[in-house]
Amino acid sequence: MITVNHYLLLSAILFAIGTFGVLTRKNAIVIFMCIEVMLNSVNLTFIALSRHVGNMDGQIFVFFVMTVAAAEAAVGLALMIAFFRNKESIDTDDFNMLKW
């Protein structure tokens, strides 16, 4: 029998993997994809607990998380293109234009 704890533990594992990727990778697009893994693990938590509690509100939250992720993808990828045009790289080590 699969309980809600199984889903919560799985989403904790996915969140930890996403955290590790964000902290270790240097390619900005890969970091972005690891953030998507973290967002999706939180979505899984929301839906599992929403079904456990018997309430629709968690699933509406997932809908809004997806909206914010779409907006983040549009703006973040446009930022990466603008940065690549200036520096010919999207390595996070080169992101130092705000330093002085």
Add this chain to the structure above:
Amino acid sequence: MEVILFYLTASVAVISAIFVTQCRNPVNSALNLITTFLCLAVFYIMLESPFMAAIQIMVYAGAIMVLIVFVIMLLNLGLAVKERYTHGMAGAGVLAALVLFVSAYFLGAGEATGTGGSVTSEVIASYGHTELIGRAMFVDFLLPFEIASILLLVAIVGAVILSKREV
């Protein structure tokens, strides 16, 4: 049967998530990320939320991943160089393990409480999941829904401005 499906899908999701963080080619990371999204859609169906599974596949695996793959193609990145082992990587590993340990500790320490809401399996079977979602979204959450539409409009305008050569 359900248990076997859960563990099979969970192992595929975890392994492909690990590959997302470790692949040297960003395109391979993107393909592994799509696999993770599909596994999560399977979980949503197992949790009796077919509408969220459809949204997951259409919006995440469809729209957002197309955007990411398109940008990878546009930037024409090569393979990442093999990263040297640093203390920063060890620290990141410790931090991620700490996140996992703390959440597993809290999961093991107690049970999820608060059962007994109005949306049970019978209600979902009789009304349909999409109708319940629509009722909640357009009655209880109408204002956040409108604000989300404004947010998307602002994001579109911001993306256009950022991508222009001369502002």
